[in-house]
Amino acid sequence: MKIEIWSDVMCPFCYIGKNNFEQALEKLPFKDQVEVEWKSFQLDPALDPKETKTTFEYFREKKGFPEAQAQQMIGQVKQMGAGAGIDFKFEKALITNTFSAHQLLHLAKKYNKANEMEEALFIAHFIDGKNVGDLETLLSIAGSLGIDKDEAKQVLMSEEFSSDVNQDIxxxxxxxxxxxxxxxxxxxxxxxxxxxxxxxASALQQTYDETVTPLKNLSDNRASCDTDGCEI
Structure with a gap:
């Protein structure tokens, strides 16, 4: 059974959704039969990859929210995050263009490490306050997952995997x-x-029951033919 997940590195709900999804999957007896594919999505592709903004600067400039309103919204998201086991550090998060991070995600797919890469990028952005558009930061993340830094640098300095990112979008x-x-x-x-x-958990179970488990025959085998002949 295949699950495709569209996500962006700077989306806090994507991180929460990932944790909740994984907790649900872990409880199900068919978890080893599930293939997860991470797909790229950019919430704000117009952001300058050479610049960063704080969360509050971004809310003010992009959404027009005053800081008090932004604080309230962020507080609500932090509470949701806590329920999913995430301690968001929004005061440290740096908003930037995530296209390079998505290129790195597709490189990780090549080595069956996309899930680990997604998690590492979320931690870098939301917990450690690192710039996930920065070359050295991304190379460090790649190295931490056992991906060759020279290969990662070649990908990030070129158009490699750009078409894959754009295809997902x-x-x-x-x-x-x-x-x-x-x-x-x-x-x-x-x-x-x-x-x-x-x-x-409910959605996964329903999908599995309807598409993976063997068909339940609601009739007998009469008035049918098989390789041994026909039965009336």
């Missing part, structure tokens, strides 16, 4: 995805947002 558009996180379960169902663990 186009696919999101074609699927009507306008916000993240967004989960597509085996091409059959969709779950949007950082939903509770219980909802993820």
């Amino acid at each position: 186009l696919e999101a558009k074609n699927n009507g995805i306008t916000g993240v996180p967004f989960f597509i379960l085996n091409g059959k169902y969709a779950v949007s947002g950082a939903q509770p663990v219980e909802l993820f």
